Each structure stands twice: as C-alpha cells, then as structure tokens.
Amino acid sequence: MATHAHAPASDIYYVPAQSHWPIIASISLFTMMFGGATLLNGGSSTLLFIGLAMILTTMFGWFGTVVMESEHGFYNAQMDRSFRWGMGWFIFSEVMFFAAFFGALFYARHYSVPWLGGETEHGVLTQSLLWSGYEATWPTNGPDKIGGFFAPMHAWGLPAINTLILLSSGVTITWAHWGLVEGNRAKLIKGLAATVALGVLFLVLQAVEYHEAYQELHLTLGSGIYGSTFFMLTGFHGLHVTIGAIILAVILFRSMAGHFSPHKHFAFEAAAWYWHFVDVVWLGLFIFVYWM
C-alpha cells in the first residue's frame, strides 16, 4: 500500500497558472475564420486581416510568455519531455495532412485518370460512353482539358536545385546543433543563419518557379487534376517552409540574445525537427510530383 516517499525536488510537478492567451487565441481564430468565410462569399477581407493580425499578436505574446518562463528555469525535465511528445505528435499530424494530398495524387494517377482513359475493365465503358477519345496520360488536365493547354514542370531544373538547397539546409541546421551542444555560440548562430538563408532562397526559387508555371507553361491551380495536385502539394509545402523559416529565425534571434544552453534547448530541437519534416516532405514531392 501507500509508501510515503519524498520525491526529489525536480520531480515536483510544474503546473502553469491561469493564462489569458488561449481565450484570446480562440477569439482571434474565430475572427480569422469568420473573415475568411466572408471573403470567400464575396465579402470584404477586412475581418480576415484583423483576425490574422490578432493571431500573430497572440502567437507573439503566448510564445513570448513561454520563452520567458523557460528562461527563468520554470520548466523541469518532465515539462521538457511533455513538449517533446507534443511536438512529435504534432509533426505526425502534419504528416497525415500531407498524406491526404499524396493520397489524392496517388488515386488520380492510378485510378481515376486511367479509368477515364478507358484502362482496366472498370474504365472501358466510362471512356467509350462519356469521354471517347480521351487517353490516359500523366500529366493531364482531364478529358475536358480543364484550364486549357499547359506544359508540365520539369524535375531537373529549379526543383532539383531546390532539392539541393533543402538538403544542404538539413546539414547546416545539424551543424548549428553541434555548435550549440559544444557551447560554440558563433557556430550555432552561423549555422542557423545559413539555414534561414537557404530556406528563404528556397522560397524565392519556388516563387520563380510558380511565376514560370503561370506565365510560360500555362500551368495553373486550375489545370485539371495535375495543376490541382501540383499546386496544392507544393503550395502547402511552401507554406510549411515559410512557417519553418520563421520559427528558425526566431530561434536565431534567441540564440543571438544568449538563450539556450548545451543541455537545455528544446525550442531549438523542435524547430530542427520541424525543419527536417519539411525536408522529408519535399523529398516525397520531388519524387512523386516532379520526377516520376
């Protein structure tokens, strides 16, 4: 039965006090969503931007509080582990979000497009009665050529360069981590700065690529299923690179401000995990969207 064992001090649980950030975050989110829906219904975008600004302010404030608490040493090893589990599972949920879009790509390439083109037993009648003349190819914008003529994006131009960029950014962040663990702050800052720079470079090239797609290849979000999967996958990935780069920039500034110790720097690690996740998703994109 009960044994009264006094736990060592580090095992005393830390429970944060009441906080006004969550409710502010909820109201901000609501404002943003309401604004977004209003805009989609042809209304004004004011509310959306107000909501967005509120969200950004909230994040600034909320994370600021957490950073401050962390710097004051409120968090013990157990909190640290909770953060790790939390971040890990959050990244898993992001993976599943991308899985939905990869699933769509897979389904279109292996099922719907071949069926529309009369392949397999299931497709013969579909093609001959509804879409006669349509041949299943990839890329395609479907039997009705939705969005008009377009040319596909080639893998071995900008996308290949972008692959190299992201892969090297994976190296630089690891290098930065080594710096942090060694207590070499200059190395940490240099490594982080390089990573952020590579991230930004990636985004610039991605923008160039989109520009080329729209202007020269006539490849748009509306270019049938190819355009849909291409832009939604690369677009959401780009969004995640943006978020990752912002997180890394914050970590960079914190490093410059002297935050983190060789033993305790979960925020850095979380950012690095996130960055690696973004990296891995890109590899999937490069292989399945651009290359194969």
Next chain:
Amino acid sequence: MSTAAPTHEHGHDHEHHGPAPGLSRWILTTNHKDIGTLYLLFSLLMFFIGGAMALVIRAELFQPGLQIVDPHFFNQMTTMHALVMIFGAVMPAFVGLANWLIPIMIGAPDMALPRMNNWSFWIMPFAFTLLLSTLFTAGGGPAGGWTLYPPLVLQTGEAFPFVILAVHMMGASSIMGAINIVATILNLRAPTMTLMKMPLFVWTWLITAFLLVAVMPVLAGAVTMLLTDKYFGTSFFNAAGGGDPVMFQHIFWFFGHPEVYIMILPAFGVISMIIPTFARKPLFGYASMVYATASIAFLSFIVWAHHMFTVGMPLAGELFFMYATMLIAVPTGVKVFNWVSTMWRGSMTFETPMLFAIAFVILFTIGGFSGLMLAIAPADFQYHDTYFVVAHFHYVLVPGAVFSIMAAAYYWLPKWTGHMYNEKLGQWHFWLSVVGINVLFFPQHFLGLAGMPRRIPDYALQFTEFNMISTVGAFIFGISQLLFAYNVIQTIRGGAKATDQVWEGAKGLEWTLSSPPPYHTFQTAPRVD
C-alpha cells in the same frame, strides 16, 4: 489490477491554491478538472441541440406527406444533427472524461500541456457558433449530409465556407486535445504506474488519441480540397478535369471509419471500469482487452471502403474491404466475452451506472451484429443508404457511446462533485431511456429492410406504422433526457455527501482521493503497487 493509495493526503498544503473566483476561473483555467467540467457541460448542451434537431426529423417523419418542414430544411437538420452529435456531443464528452479522469487515474498533477488544454476547449464554442450560425443565413445551413459528398455539397450556398472552416476548427481542437492526452499518458504517469497497470479507460484513450492524431488531419485535407474545388478551380472531385467524386469518399472514410471507433473505444474503456466495480470482481482478461483495443484500432485503418460498396469499386477491392471489415468482429467479440466473464460469478448490484453498462453491452452488441451484416458486401447492396444503416449506427452510437457517457457520469459524478446523485431518479432515467431507445431505433431495422431510404423527408405508405412508432420512441427517449440533466444539476448543487470510495467495489487511484478531489491533486507522484 491492483492499485494503491496516493501519498500526498497528508502535508504538502503549501501550493494547494484553489480556483480563481468568478467567471475568469472558467475562461482562463489551466486546471484539468475545470476543463473537464467545461467539456462535459458543453457536450450536454450540444446533445440537447443535436437532439432537438433529431426531434424535428422524427416529427416530420411521423406521417407520410410534408407537414412541418420543407425538404431542404429537413436535409439541413439531418446534416447538422449528425455534425452536432458527433463533433459537439460525443467527442467532447469523451475528451471531458479524459480530462477529469486520466490525471487522477495515473497519478499526474494535471494534463501535460495545460494551456493548450484550455485552448482545445475554447475553440469548440466558437467553432459551433460558426457552424450553427449558418442555419440563420439566407440559403440555410449545409444540407448535403454529414459526409459532405461532392458534387452535392458544392451546391451549398453561403454556408459552405463557414462549415468547412468550422470543421477545421473542430479538427484543430481535437488534434490538440489528443496530443495533450498522449503526452499526459506517456509522460506524466506516476513512476510505478507501468503501462500494463494503467486502468483500461486510460489505455483505450491512449489508442483513441493516436487515431485522432492520425485521421483528423486527413479530414482537414479532404475539406480543404472541397474548398479549393469550389472556389479556386481545382479538379480533385471533377471527372472532367481528371479527378473523381469517389476520391472524396475514399479520403473522407479514411477519416470516417476510424472516427466511429474514436467514438466507441473510450466507451469500451468506461464499461471496462464500471463492470468490475459492480461485479466486485477484477476485469477478466485485462491484457487481451488491451490487445483487442489495439487490433480494432489497427483494423480501423483498412476497412474504410465498406461505406462505399455501391460506388462501383473493382471486385478485388470489394472483397478486400469485406474481409477486413468482418475481421473486426473478432477483437470486438473478445471484449464482449471478457465483460460477460467479468460478470460471471461476480457479486453484482445494479446501481444506475451498472444498468447503463449492462444495457451498453447488450445493445452495442446488437449494433455490432447489424454492422457485421452490413459488412457482407452483396447484402450491403440492399442495406446501403437505408434505415437499416441508420438503425445500425444509432445502436452503436446512442445505447453505445451515449449510454457509456451517461454511465460514466453517474459513476464518477459523486467523485467529481462530492455529492451522491439521486439514485431513484437515475433508475427512472435508465428504464425510460432503454425503453425509449428501443422503440425509437428497433423498428428502423424493419424500415430499412423493407426498403426505406435514409435522408428522405417523406416516404411511401407502407412505411407509416414503423415510422410512427419510431417517432414516439424518439420523444420518450428525448424527454427522459431532461431527467438526466435535472439529476446532474441537482447533484452539482448539493445532495447527500459521497464517501471517498463511493462504490463498494471500486478500485483505482481516483477512489483514494477525497470526494471531490482537491483542486490540485498530485503534487508528487503517488505509488501504485
């Protein structure tokens, strides 16, 4: 399973500050008990709103012909009823139970990420404001069914973006809630609380949380594609552009099937706690219960297309999904058999929680049987989209999930509030509910087999009698729920003092605490032998 008392009852009073005064306690709280209470009350409210919509449906279906509402509004009621019940009533109720119980069952001070916990909750009222407000817009709310199938759902008017974004908000809330639960269970257990000593409720929630994190983002992806198909010219679900409306169904049900287990696994956990208490006998086959839960969760990822047998999948696909679906009967059967064996040679008493638990076992099993019948693809060609399906899922959801929530409420209410609920009223509530629910949903099996499609506001004359019976049942069941609400509120406000142990046969950490437990429970880890 054997458990022991916590260590902190004496001493350590220093940081035991109580709740903040006034409204700010509820809005700003980071306390798992407060957040659990908020979730539970919110879900009760949603249950009444969703139930009121169900009563509109049932009232319209009382007789053939259009009497009360027009068909478009009827479809809105069907759609909203399901969304409110699933995302507003059942899921938040289980998250509320998790919040209240998991920390005190595993010897944790609170949830792992308390501020995020508050946020998970407070997103919900806003999400439902967004969703329900569409009922008052010009074109009305969504009317394409809770399954949101395109192209029909793309015909939704102004409500459309509101619904999609509301679903995004609920998803975000669920994901954060689930992450919190995983982190709590994996990281905040008392050191002596090993995984295989955890109460089954904690186990089932761990697995449920995994399902949630895995599939809610997929739903988010699916509805995002709907949004871009409608507003940004993408062709995911449009054959002319190379897509396929059926693609949506695959993605949706990849979420949707695990979703139904998200609503039943925690229920299994609750029942596995209650039956041993009132049988005064340890749960039979603890380990196999854990493995069965995990198997159900695993299988739930590979059976989704049993909702789509009639869409014209290739034969091989139909066969695969039929076999995989049938397999789920095996681990579920293990659970049912274990519950029955737990009762076997016990020393049973039948207080309200036990009555609900027993009704759960029987009526859930009946729902499971009809599920198995639906799994037989060639027979499903007949059953699909009829009231037979409606009967199936209400049996697993109402006397299944909802009864388990009510059982849990009666079982732990004395612990939460420190007051004993009114047993006599509880018994009345139970018997009226069991009678009501069967009068309500049993005839729907007949309706479905005889050929009544679901989602119709009006029907052919041969369906009249059973629809009338069903509607009468709905009102009996619905009105009986007022007893429940009354009983709960009265118990919160006062009543006989509950003991710490509350139930003679109750085992587990939570029963070693005072009733109600202190605002902050464990400061240091308790020991579990």
Next chain:
Amino acid sequence: MAISRIAQGGVVALGSALWGWSTGAYAEYELNMPQGVTSISKDVYDLHMLIFWICVAIGIGVFGVMFWSIYHHRKSRGAVAAQFHESTVIEIIWTIIPMAILIAMAVPATGTLVRMADARDAELTIKVTGYQWRWQYDYLDQGVSFFSTLSTPQAQIRNTASKGEHYLLEVDNPLVVPVGKKVRILTTAADVIHSWWVPDLGWKKDAIPGFINEAWTQIDKPGIYRGQCAELCGRDHGFMPVVVKAVSPEEFEQWLVQMKAQANPQTAQNKPVSLSATVPGGQTL
C-alpha cells in the same frame, strides 16, 4: 428497486405488443428484406438470412450467459465474488471460433459477389442517367431514350389530397425490360451522385457523374417493381422513384416499336435546360 421491476415489466409488455402487432394484424407491412424476383436477389436474401440467424444464435448464447449470471450472481442472492481474472486458453478459443464462423460467412458472400460482378453476355444494355431529380433511360442499341419523373401530384405530398396506393413510388414513364433476359444496366449521373435501386432486383448502384458503373439483372417474373434513388442528391432526393416494368419479350418488342415512333419529340422536350458543369452537355445523350 420496485420501479425497475415495473419498468422491466413494461419493456416485456411493450416488446411483445410490438412483436404481435407487427407480425399479425398488419402483415402487409414488410418486416424483412424482399426475396425479390431474380436469382441474385434470392441469393442476397439467403445470405442476409444466414448471417441474421448466425447473429441471433451468437446473441442468444452471449446474452443467455449474461442473464443467467445477472440472475444468479447478484449480491442480493448472496453471491460471493470469485477472483479469477485470466485464462489464455479461453481467450484463444473465443478468438478462433468467431474466426471460423466468419470464414463460413465469407464463402457464400464471395460467391454471390463474384456472380453479381459478372455482367458479360447481356442481351440488352440500358444506360441510366441520374438528374436532379429524375432518371433518364437510354436503350443504347435500340436508340430509345426517355425521362422518368415522379408522377405523384403535389397535392398528395402537401396533404391536400388523399394519398394514392403507390404514393411517391410512381412515375410517368417506367423503365420497361423483357423477362428472362440478361439486362445490363449502366449508371451515371449528370449533376450530383444518385443511386439506382429496386429492392426486388437485389442491389443498388451509384450513379457517379463522369463515370459509368456496370450492373446487371435478369428478372424472372413479369410485374411492376418499385424503388427509389438511394443517394442523397439534394432537395428532392426523396422524390425520384424508380419504376421497372418487366414484360414478356414479345410485349417488349411491341413497346420498343411504339417508343421509336414517338421517341424523338419527347426526348427533345424533356431535355433539362442546363446541365451542371461537371459533365459537359455534349457528353450526355
């Protein structure tokens, strides 16, 4: 626990009343799936009954044990709780037995499914297109095409006239097919998803815009068979019935001749003004 006794009595009374009522006096109100009029529909019915009875048997077993225990092992009867809580052998047994039962169910189910999927050697092919809210039937090789729309008057729906015998299950132009011949049904849709269903034929098939689904039937008995659209398709989903008239091959030939004579003007008139963007107008006949 007097109330629980009373209520228990209530359940029994109500249950038996319900049962007696539904089986006796109101026999025309179907309780069960129809056996239907094709060999497939009979197979489906048999499969349904097989699984049903297996479930009933398992249910009696499981609930029987449970009720026995509830009666005998209650504290008020002085039962003392045993403390056993594990048995690997028994867990294995009740894993394997259900497995075996499931395999026994899967065998006939597979057979029926394979038979249903085989639409080869059909003698007649009809394309069925779902619209919001009516059906179009195209006899592909005969060049006959027409729409089939609910014919129940609004007044009956609005309760201002008394409802006819086939309330909501009647159309202006039924689908006409010959008995004894294998008929292939191809379903598709012009706007949203619909589902073509006649219970007496034993199946339903979704009509998906942009795709063709294939199914078949061979009706043994002349008669009129009624069903409904089974996939939610908007406001009037409840008001797009399917009526199939099965006639002798001779009658069918006559009907074809007659239809060809008046075919063209009718289709032209019934053509919906606007087709959804999902399927371009040129693609639908």
